[in-house]
Amino acid sequence: DQQVKQNSPSLSVQEGRISILNCDYTNSMFDYFLWYKKYPAEGPTFLISISSIKDKNEDGRFTVFLNKSAKHLSLHIVPSQPGDSAVYFCAASANGNKLVFGAGTILRVKS
């Protein structure tokens, strides 16, 4: 039972344009959401998070949007840079419990 789903295995974007990565969840108890970025042969690194009391959180080029009614969140990267090419994981937790990860989306930013 996949509680966190990233339905796009990959995404290709031109440098300078916006990248939008999507994530859907099924557990309505999730109250904290995070995005991680992973380069090959490295562990995931934390990127940005959002609490369920908010619908938007911004950090530089990265913005996360949360739509609780749709159980959907998205990560926007603008402008996209070649160094953003990596695997992006969405993760969620409920009531301070362990993080549940999606399967990841491979982002390729073409120069």
Place this chain on the structure above:
Amino acid sequence: GAGVSQSPRYKVAKRGQDVALRCDPISGHVSLFWYQQALGQGPEFLTYFQNEAQLDKSGLPSDRFFAERPEGSVSTLKIQRTQQEDSAVYLCASSLPPRTDSPLHFGNGTRLTVT
């Protein structure tokens, strides 16, 4: 370095062998997690320690998997009688707060291949 350190980076084991994977968390970090990542999948939770106490081991796939953190710092994940389905990257992560939903600092993982 100041990050989470895992060893070995790569491990090849013959089916039936026992393996031990080591994790050195960031100094002072209270929480320590082990995750298993199969090819093309996201990390899946195995177990969680708060200091030396193993508070959640609900993700361990079988009784062949055992984890310990005896002094509240270094942790070892042991897999007995390895099977081919154990082949995966094993990720260790730590965080300072004694809670399970804070952003985690991951190591680079140990890639286990069981032949």
